[in-house]
Amino acid sequence: MFDLDQEVAKAHQSVTEIESQARAIEARIKKIDGADNLLPKRAYGKSIDTAAIARSLTLRSLLAKNDPQLASYLGVGTDAHIRAEEEKEARRLRAQALGMKTEKIRAQNQAAALHRERASLAGVSPLTGRRLGQ
Incomplete structure (x- = not known):
């Protein structure tokens, strides 16, 4: 049987987890000097747009230089x-x-x-x- 309350709770939990993960990533990126203004805009509950980060050469370079682990996690790392x-x-x-x-x-x-x-x-x-x- 379909339980709307359970589905809403699951959806809310999922959105909350995605948002907290995205905020943690954003906070880590903002620790890098000059990177906070380069972050792509995102809606609440949406994950970080790694494609937008990959298109931004400056942000990608800052990540690769200052936080290579995060750059690898986001899929924009270099060697x-x-x-x-x-x-x-x-x-x-x-x-x-x-x-x-x-x-x-x-x-x-x-x-x-x-x-x-x-x-x-x-x-x-x-x-x-x-x-x-x-």
């Missing part, structure tokens, strides 16, 4: 934050390799300077190994 992390790690590794290379060259230069100094004190040419003055 820009992943690429940025990879580039940062690559720069760190290059700097570390350069530091190691610099240290190796410094040690070689120090050894060569020590060799020249000892050869000079011994009266031997560091280039030929012969005694000076012969």
